[in-house]
Amino acid sequence: MAKEIVYTQRVEFGDCDPARIVWFPNFFRWIDAASRHFFIECGVPPWHETEKTLGVIGTPLVDTHARFIKTASYGDTLQIRVSIAEWRGKSFVQRYRVTKGEELLMECEEIRIFAGRREGGGIFAMPIPDAIRQRCE
Amino acid sequence: MAKEIVYTQRVEFGDCDPARIVWFPNFFRWIDAASRHFFIECGVPPWHETEKTLGVIGTPLVDTHARFIKTASYGDTLQIRVSIAEWRGKSFVQRYRVTKGEELLMECEEIRIFAGRREGGGIFAMPIPDAIRQRCE
Amino acid sequence: MAKEIVYTQRVEFGDCDPARIVWFPNFFRWIDAASRHFFIECGVPPWHETEKTLGVIGTPLVDTHARFIKTASYGDTLQIRVSIAEWRGKSFVQRYRVTKGEELLMECEEIRIFAGRREGGGIFAMPIPDAIRQRCE
Amino acid sequence: MAKEIVYTQRVEFGDCDPARIVWFPNFFRWIDAASRHFFIECGVPPWHETEKTLGVIGTPLVDTHARFIKTASYGDTLQIRVSIAEWRGKSFVQRYRVTKGEELLMECEEIRIFAGRREGGGIFAMPIPDAIRQRCE
Numbered sequence: 001m002a003k004e005i006v007y008t009q010r011v012e013f014g015d016c017d018p019a020r021i022v023w024f025p026n027f028f029r030w031i032d033a034a035s036r037h038f039f040i041e042c043g044v045p046p047w048h049e050t051e052k053t054l055g056v057i058g059t060p061l062v063d064t065h066a067r068f069i070k071t072a073s074y075g076d077t078l079q080i081r082v083s084i085a086e087w088r089g090k091s092f093v094q095r096y097r098v099t100k101g102e103e104l105l106m107e108c109e110e111i112r113i114f115a116g117r118r119e120g121g122g123i124f125a126m127p128i129p130d131a132i133r134q135r136c137e
Numbered sequence: 138m139a140k141e142i143v144y145t146q147r148v149e150f151g152d153c154d155p156a157r158i159v160w161f162p163n164f165f166r167w168i169d170a171a172s173r174h175f176f177i178e179c180g181v182p183p184w185h186e187t188e189k190t191l192g193v194i195g196t197p198l199v200d201t202h203a204r205f206i207k208t209a210s211y212g213d214t215l216q217i218r219v220s221i222a223e224w225r226g227k228s229f230v231q232r233y234r235v236t237k238g239e240e241l242l243m244e245c246e247e248i249r250i251f252a253g254r255r256e257g258g259g260i261f262a263m264p265i266p267d268a269i270r271q272r273c274e
Numbered sequence: 275m276a277k278e279i280v281y282t283q284r285v286e287f288g289d290c291d292p293a294r295i296v297w298f299p300n301f302f303r304w305i306d307a308a309s310r311h312f313f314i315e316c317g318v319p320p321w322h323e324t325e326k327t328l329g330v331i332g333t334p335l336v337d338t339h340a341r342f343i344k345t346a347s348y349g350d351t352l353q354i355r356v357s358i359a360e361w362r363g364k365s366f367v368q369r370y371r372v373t374k375g376e377e378l379l380m381e382c383e384e385i386r387i388f389a390g391r392r393e394g395g396g397i398f399a400m401p402i403p404d405a406i407r408q409r410c411e
Numbered sequence: 412m413a414k415e416i417v418y419t420q421r422v423e424f425g426d427c428d429p430a431r432i433v434w435f436p437n438f439f440r441w442i443d444a445a446s447r448h449f450f451i452e453c454g455v456p457p458w459h460e461t462e463k464t465l466g467v468i469g470t471p472l473v474d475t476h477a478r479f480i481k482t483a484s485y486g487d488t489l490q491i492r493v494s495i496a497e498w499r500g501k502s503f504v505q506r507y508r509v510t511k512g513e514e515l516l517m518e519c520e521e522i523r524i525f526a527g528r529r530e531g532g533g534i535f536a537m538p539i540p541d542a543i544r545q546r547c548e
Contacts, residue, residue, distance in 0.1 A: 012307040017424060018431040019260070020322070024198045025165035025425065032162060033286040046349050061161045065202040071260065075320050123208065149444040154287060155294040162288065170423040183486050212457050298472045299443060302436035335435045339476040345534065397482065
């Protein structure tokens with residue numbers, strides 16, 4: 001079984017748009033935070049430390065696919081379940097289920113990389129660092 | 138040929154994260170703005186008007202799939218090309234290509250609906266309003 | 275003694291800018307959320323309910339003055355202490371102290387109003403509703 | 412006469428809250444962008460360059476005071492007039508007037524510093540660099 005963590009997110013007034021529902025880019029803000037918390041809760045140090053030890057500056061997104069099923073509004077509290085569905089050579093698939101109580105609001109599946117900084121600017125995909133993968137499985 | 142509009146977006150310091158590149162949820166903020174501008178430039182009135190005339194309060198997202206190819210940083214100016222790739226019964230596919238000069242940075246394909254407000258809260262998918270579709274083809 | 279509530283906020287990677295510190299507009303996002311939670315914790319119903327009962331659609335900002343003393347970064351957890359420092363005829367002064375452990379990071383003092391919706395668009399300042407003030411003192 | 416620049420900002424749907432007006436933290440996002448554009452238009456290089464040449468990593472905010480006079484909503488285009496009202500030893504006062512056509516929507520006055528990075532983390536206020544001040548007067 002893959003490790004799973006739960007990230008909890010309040011929905012605030014300012015997260016909602018004139019239709020009174022969460023403006024969708026905010027779901028991606030929360031998913032990105034949930035992604036990072038997955039690594040933190042698995043015991044991976046913060047990126048400003050891994051930059052020095054492993055050269056990893058973060059896990060930028062390569063591809064994301066999300067389905068929006070139900071809306072949320074301010075006052076709601078959301079649970080975001082995060083796991084890693086697949087490890088590839090230089091990328092991994094991270095999966096999210098956003099629920100409000102029993103209701104599924106949104107599902108998302110991402111491809112991310114462990115990024116190193118390239119000389120002269122820009123970033124590149126590193127092979128999955130063993131030290132990180134072992135903590136996350 | 139489907140209509141296409143170009144939405145221009147400056148990248149600002151605050152759009153970038155500690156890795157000095159655009160934090161990806163900001164791409165979705167811009168894409169959502171580009172989506173609305175598509176309708177505006179096609180001559181569709183703003184949603185607070187269509188709410189009164191057609192019952193349409195906006196075009197919430199049902200599904201989105203994005204590929205991130207290259208990064209951007211502050212000082213860059215991006216072009217977002219928007220078109221409608223497909224009309225379905227109660228939804229449509231909106232397509233985006235984000236470029237910086239000649240470089241493709243990101244591609245995105247969304248399924249959106251024209252939403253009406255349901256009695257007692259919540260929203261529902263309306264059949265594509267002819268008055269809107271005619272302006273957008 | 276004025277009532278005081280504490281609102282807790284995690285700082286996330288995406289809240290930080292290329293200088294690796296919280297991008298300051300995010301402090302105002304959190305302060306706005308803390309402002310609303312003050313009313314919620316005092317037992318004031320959410321604005322979509324007060325709109326129907328009292329005509330109050332929210333508490334928009336008229337004036338804000340903030341001092342930034344220390345920076346924060348991702349991984350930090352902040353406490354925001356909120357109270358109402360003064361009640362005026364058609365406005366009130368809301369005060370915030372943002373701390374990280376023992377350290378004061380930011381102070382803010384705002385003037386807000388209870389807003390009603392004006393016929394034909396726009397908003398106006400209502401006299402302080404007794405039903406709200408009584409719960410907040 | 413102090414130099415003044417004008418920064419233009421569209422208001423988008425997602426910038427507005429359930430009260431259908433701009434959610435105020437967004438004004439600070441735009442003001443921060445306008446602040447940086449002031450320096451760019453005066454000929455100051457971007458901060459990632461000044462970091463190498465002058466040690467300046469940006470101009471973080473120390474104090475801000477804003478008055479909100481009228482609201483804006485999506486579809487509006489705003490002008491932000493920016494100037495430096497005062498130079499001090501290790502800080503400066505930057506002033507903003509946000510208008511929509513002839514209407515004044517918001518005024519803001521900030522104290523900012525030119526920040527250098529401190530050994531071991533954190534930032535500090537540098538004396539105003541002559542090379543920057545000369546371009547901005």
